[in-house]
Amino acid sequence: MTVQLLLQGLVNGVGLSMVYILVALGLTLIFSILRIINFAHGEFYMMGGFISYYCTQYLQTNYVLTIIIAFGVVLVAGILVERLIFSRLRANLLAGFIASLGLLWIMQSSAILIFGVVDKEVHGAFDGVVRAFGVVIAKERLFVIACCAGLIACFYLFLRTSRHGIALRAIAQDSDAAALQGVDVNRLSAWAFGIGCAIAAVAGALLAPVYFVSPSMGTLPVIKAFIIIILGGMGSLLGAVYGGFLIGLLESIAPLYFPAASVEMLGFLVVMAVLVVRPQGLFGNA
Amino acid sequence: MPESRSFAATAGFALICVVGLLVPVLTDDQYQLDVAMRVLQLLLLAMSLHLVLSTGRLNLAHISFMGIGAYVAAALTMRFGVPTLPAALVAVAVAAVVALVLGLIILRLAGAYFFLVTFAFLNVVVLFFHSFFEDIFGGASGLIGVPNPDPITLFGNTFTFESRRSLYELTLMVFAVAGALLMRLRYSQFGLMCDAVRQSERVAAAVGVNPLRIKTVAFVTASSIAAVVGTLFAYSQKVVHYADFNIDAMLRLVVFVVVGGVGTIWGVIAGTVVLSLATELLRGLHAYEALAYGIIIVAVMLFLPDGIGGLARRLWEAR
Numbered sequence: 149m150t151v152q153l154l155l156q157g158l159v160n161g162v163g164l165s166m167v168y169i170l171v172a173l174g175l176t177l178i179f180s181i182l183r184i185i186n187f188a189h190g191e192f193y194m195m196g197g198f199i200s201y202y203c204t205q206y207l208q209t210n211y212v213l214t215i216i217i218a219f220g221v222v223l224v225a226g227i228l229v230e231r232l233i234f235s236r237l238r239a240n241l242l243a244g245f246i247a248s249l250g251l252l253w254i255m256q257s258s259a260i261l262i263f264g265v266v267d268k269e270v271h272g273a274f275d276g277v278v279r280a281f282g283v284v285i286a287k288e289r290l291f292v293i294a295c296c297a298g299l300i301a302c303f304y305l306f307l308r309t310s311r312h313g314i315a316l317r318a319i320a321q322d323s324d325a326a327a328l329q330g331v332d333v334n335r336l337s338a339w340a341f342g343i344g345c346a347i348a349a350v351a352g353a354l355l356a357p358v359y360f361v362s363p364s365m366g367t368l369p370v371i372k373a374f375i376i377i378i379l380g381g382m383g384s385l386l387g388a389v390y391g392g393f394l395i396g397l398l399e400s401i402a403p404l405y406f407p408a409a410s411v412e413m414l415g416f417l418v419v420m421a422v423l424v425v426r427p428q429g430l431f432g433n434a
Numbered sequence: 435m436p437e438s439r440s441f442a443a444t445a446g447f448a449l450i451c452v453v454g455l456l457v458p459v460l461t462d463d464q465y466q467l468d469v470a471m472r473v474l475q476l477l478l479l480a481m482s483l484h485l486v487l488s489t490g491r492l493n494l495a496h497i498s499f500m501g502i503g504a505y506v507a508a509a510l511t512m513r514f515g516v517p518t519l520p521a522a523l524v525a526v527a528v529a530a531v532v533a534l535v536l537g538l539i540i541l542r543l544a545g546a547y548f549f550l551v552t553f554a555f556l557n558v559v560v561l562f563f564h565s566f567f568e569d570i571f572g573g574a575s576g577l578i579g580v581p582n583p584d585p586i587t588l589f590g591n592t593f594t595f596e597s598r599r600s601l602y603e604l605t606l607m608v609f610a611v612a613g614a615l616l617m618r619l620r621y622s623q624f625g626l627m628c629d630a631v632r633q634s635e636r637v638a639a640a641v642g643v644n645p646l647r648i649k650t651v652a653f654v655t656a657s658s659i660a661a662v663v664g665t666l667f668a669y670s671q672k673v674v675h676y677a678d679f680n681i682d683a684m685l686r687l688v689v690f691v692v693v694g695g696v697g698t699i700w701g702v703i704a705g706t707v708v709l710s711l712a713t714e715l716l717r718g719l720h721a722y723e724a725l726a727y728g729i730i731i732v733a734v735m736l737f738l739p740d741g742i743g744g745l746a747r748r749l750w751e752a753r
Contacts (some may be wrong), residue, residue, distance in 0.1 A: 173584050183546075185546055208450065231520045233732060233735075234717075236736060236740065237735065241545050241546060242492060242545075242696075244737050245492070245549060246492075246688065246731060246735055247731070247735040247736070249685055249688065249689075249730050249731060250727070250729070250730070250731030250732035250735065251728065251732060252616075252728070253685075253724045253725065253727050253728030253731070254725060254728035254729060254732065255728075256724065257721040257722070257723075257725040257728065258725065258726040260721040260752065261721050261722075261725070276569065308751060322467070328491060334521055371553075371554075371557055373552045374553060374554065375550075377550070377552055378550050378551060378554065381551075382544075382546050382547065408564075409561060410563075411563035412558075412561055413558060413561065413562070413566075416554055416555070416558045419551070420539060420551075423539060423540070423543060423547070423551065424539055427542055427547070428544075429542050429547075431556075
């Protein structure tokens with residue numbers, strides 16, 4: 149029984165990790181390219197959730213299609229936001245951070261004014277569960293895990309092999325040097341911001357049927373994502389992946405044995421301990 | 435720092451205190467006194483936050499130290515029957531020690547880490563008061579019914595703190611002392627060292643300023659003053675609840691400081707007074723209030739990066 153419980157926790161933890169990783173990857177991509185901490189990142193995640201709600205509720209679109217719509221719409225929104233606001237505040241840590249704070253308020257209160265504060269339920273495409281080795285997994289969750297893993301892999305391949313991916317990594321290393329090599333830093337910054345936000349939106353859309361959709365749904369994932377990127381190292385994509393697994397698994401397994409509040413407190417103390425030893429995070433090199 | 439600027443600052447601060455003294459003469463309305471009291475508390479918070487900001491760091495856990503001060507003072511008074519003054523002093527000391535330990539770890543970190551770790555710390559403090567030691571800190575309901583401060587006997591006169599007016603006068607007194615200290619620091623050699631550290635830690639170190647020490651002193655001093663505000667808050671509001679020290683409260687404070695202008699302490703003071711009164715008037719508009727704040731803050735960052743204070747200074751210099 150206890151082994152099954154542990155296994156169940158492990159499976160749930162993988163699902164949770166995937167979502168955290170998606171949110172953290174977008175944040176860390178935006179940070180490494182624009183040198184901006186996007187405090188409003190969770191609001192793009194929320195936007196994904198609401199697009200999913202709107203599409204399934206009013207347009208009766210296919211579940212998979214909604215996710216693609218969420219990606220597309222938020223990609224455009226992200227690029228617009230970068231052009232209008234953040235392109236002028238690049239590399240200005242304090243101003244960029246504070247502007248993102250303002251954006252958070254604008255987006256969250258707009259969502260409250262449009263959709264109200266009541267939690268919205270979204271019906272997913274999958275019902276039923278899969279049983280294996282005494283572990284019960286909702287098909288919904290399996291789908292979430294598969295999609296997230298696929299997206300993370302695509303993102304990795306994009307950065308590793310594509311022309312634009314390589315250009316983005318060059319900007320992350322040294323944006324002046326990249327510009328000298330003919331990389332269009334302005335254009336790619338907008339794309340990086342858009343893609344970062346769109347990935348978070350996919351996470352929001354995927355999770356909409358699992359949890360509820362509400363204007364404040366972005367707050368918690370973004371807090372976790374911040375912890376993850378402190379732990380993994382700011383601007384380190386690999387760090388975001390490992391950090392995401394670490395926090396996701398810790399959060400779903402440890403509460404089986406200890407009170408949830410103690411686990412959260414312990415998580416913070418672990419982060420502080422890591423920072424004492426490695427001020428640049430586990431995988432950071434700055 | 436030219437003598438004249440330091441003198442102008444002292445005169446300006448004295449003027450604020452005189453205006454503060456006039457408030458209870460002009461009104462006896464409980465609500466208006468409460469608002470004035472809140473403005474004074476917010477001013478002290480904003481001015482101390484500015485001290486940390488002047489070293490180049492935005493401390494997102496500033497309000498947590500107010501929370502620690504409020505919770506510890508209220509718990510000592512309510513649960514252990516400790517008299518007001520020792521309770522308040524212990525509360526401030528606890529906050530100072532926490533700030534020192536935290537500061538020694540995180541003030542070494544690069545700026546981006548500092549934001550995020552202080553943000554994490556803010557959430558942990560809220561969690562702590564919500565879920566730990568519920569028999570002392572009251573858990574989800576917080577501490578309700580903090581008693582009035584004990585009477586003080588000075589030069590044979592006994593001052594009691596039963597009325598809102600007397601609580602206001604106590605707040606004003608503390609504000610005058612702590613605010614004067616902050617003004618003094620701003621226009622001292624220490625203030626200049628803070629500016630040097632903000633502009634370049636390396637250059638500051640090269641001319642013999644120890645950046646870590648400057649940052650630590652600023653951080654601990656500012657956090658202690660935040661804790662002082664917390665004790666005032668506990669004894670005047672009568673209710674201490676962790677929701678008053680969450681990220682929304684913190685971000686509101688950041689808006690006051692930033693809209694006023696990070697460059698000058700006058701901008702901070704102006705921003706806090708104007709916006710805290712505006713908040714009071716806009717109460718009840720809720721979602722629209724946040725929307726308005728959001729638009730204001732983005733617009734200020736894009737078009738007036740130095741805030742209202744910076745604009746005023748530019749107009750003054752261009753005259």
